[in-house]
Amino acid sequence: IEEKANKYLTKTSRALLNVEDYHQQAKQVLPQMIYDFYSTGSDDQLTLNDNLQGFRRLKLRPKILIDVSSHSTENSINCQTQLLNSTTIISFPCIIAPTALHRLANNEHGELATVRAAVACSTIMCVSTTASTRMELIAEEHRRHIKTNYPQSTSQLWYQLYVLKNRQHSQKLIERAEKCGYKALVLTVDHCHLGNRECDVRNNFSLPNGIQTENLIDDHDYDSEFAKAYRNTVPIDSSLSWKDLKWIQSITSLPLIIKGIIHPDDAREAIKQGIQGIIVSNHGGRQLDTCLSTIDALPDIMNAIRNEKHKIDVYIDGGIRRGTDILKAVALGAKAVLIGRPILWGLAVNGAQGAQNVMEILKKEFQLAMMLCGCRTIEDIIKNDLVVMNNRN
Ligand code: FNR
Incomplete structure (x- = not known):
């Protein structure tokens, strides 16, 4: 029996x-420099940690004696979620956040692995400006994988934009994304300058040979001025301001989502500017340290926009690691969450399958949390008034 128990223990302790x-x-499989680049934050990493702790501080008060038996053909809770005025449907309220350079986690396939996971899980992959694979190739793989293996998938691609100092180059990125089928533009606004990431400085972080920010290399011409300009740096435009939104809106018909809002006034201003969504985000604690954690920022933002006529989607990212975290975010008004590092861990461990597993784990945990809170639908999560804000712990 002891032998059996030991075998079982080894097996289960190894299971992910x-x-x-x-x-x-x-952490075991990645080189130290890359693990640090992915995992750390700025300065003393207080915001990085607070993003995680913020969710843990919030407590749930479940509703009981509600019939939560099978309500869908899958024999589990239906948590399909509609976004952007019902033009988009995802299998549960969780999206892949834009993160740089996936080939650092999975050299062979990089973003092409991530996009397969997004298709398999019927969710959105938001592709970074600093991806290590050209956006056209990611879009092609997205179409191919849906057609060949997942014809029912409702997965979509969104494109994350850093506005570059050269506005013509930025315009070109937007036009390329629209042309190859991306469905929304996510404008990151919390990065007017790179945050102080001391770990990367200590490690003298640099890109391994053969890995680069491929979207910034024009038409595969590695010797063009465009390519030379972006080989070692991404010159993000620190002069970007509210008035530039009109310019962006004038050159694209894609829905515009602003990523990196923490202050309620900015949420209100975003609505005034006619955007379609905001992402409450502090860049995963990589930019301004001691910035408020995102789940702590969410309630004031929801309050600030409650009475606005023009309704927008509010998303949140930073520190989401459990299904209960997703449930708390939705209970406080978020349409969906985005996850950054968890996908990178999945990719590093087992490529596309690893990223898919991470998504599926979160979905299962989320469905279980819904049931244990007496929720049969996404709407129930909001109605049930589940989150206690000022608990005594
Ligand atoms: C990021 N993030 C990010 N955001 C963005 O708009 N464009 C980008 O290129 C990147 N790149 C990037 C690289 C790495 C390694 C990380 C960890 C993060 C921020 C990302 O979109 C998201 O806001 C956070 O990752 C969310 O926090 P969690 O889920 O990692 O805790």
Whole structure:
């Protein structure tokens, strides 16, 4: 019996059951410089940690004696979620956040692995300006994988934009994204200058040979002025301001989502500017340290825009590691969450399958949390008044 128990223990302790298991496994397999680049934050990493702790501080008060038995053909809770005025449907309220350079986690396939996971899980992949694969190739793989393996998938691609100092180059990025089928433009606004990431400085972080920010290399011409300008740096325009939104809106018909809002006044201003969505985000604690954690920022933002006529989607990212975290975010008014590092851990451990596993783990945990809170639908999560804000712990 002891032998059997030991075997079982070894087996189960090796099984990757949750996001933190994937994190620990990724730490084993990634070179230190890359692991640090992915995992750390700015200055003293207080915001990085507070994003995680913010969710833990919030407590749930479940509703009981509600019939939560099978309500869908899958024999589990239906948590399909509609976004952007119902033009977009995802299988549960969780999206892949834009993160740089996926080939650092999975050299062979990089973003092409991530996009397969997004298709398999019927969710959105938001592709970074600083991806290590050209956006056209990611879009092609997205179409191919849906057609060949997942014809029912409702997955979509969004494109994350850093506005570059050269506005013509930025315009070109937007036009390329629109042309190859991306469905929304996510404008990141919390990055007017790179945050102080001391770990990368200590490690003398540099890109391994053969990996680069491919979207910034024009038409595969590695010797063009465009390519030379972006080989080692991404010159983000620190002069970007509210008035530039009109310019962006004038050159694209894609829905515009602003990523990096923490202050309620900015949420209100975004609505005034006629945008379609905001992402409450502090860049995963990589930019301004001691910035408010995102889940702590969410309630004031929801309050600030409650009475606005023009309704927008509010998303949130930063520190989401459990299904209960997703449930708390939705309960406080978010349409969906985005996850950054968890996907990188999945990619590092087992490529496309690893990223897919991470998504599926979160979906299962989310469905279980819904049931245990007496929720049969996404709407129930909001109605049930589940989150206690000022608990005494
Ligand atoms: C990011 N993030 C980010 N955001 C963005 O708009 N464009 C980008 O290129 C990147 N790149 C990037 C690289 C790495 C390694 C990380 C960890 C993060 C921020 C990202 O979109 C998201 O806001 C956070 O990752 C969310 O926090 P969690 O889920 O990582 O805790």
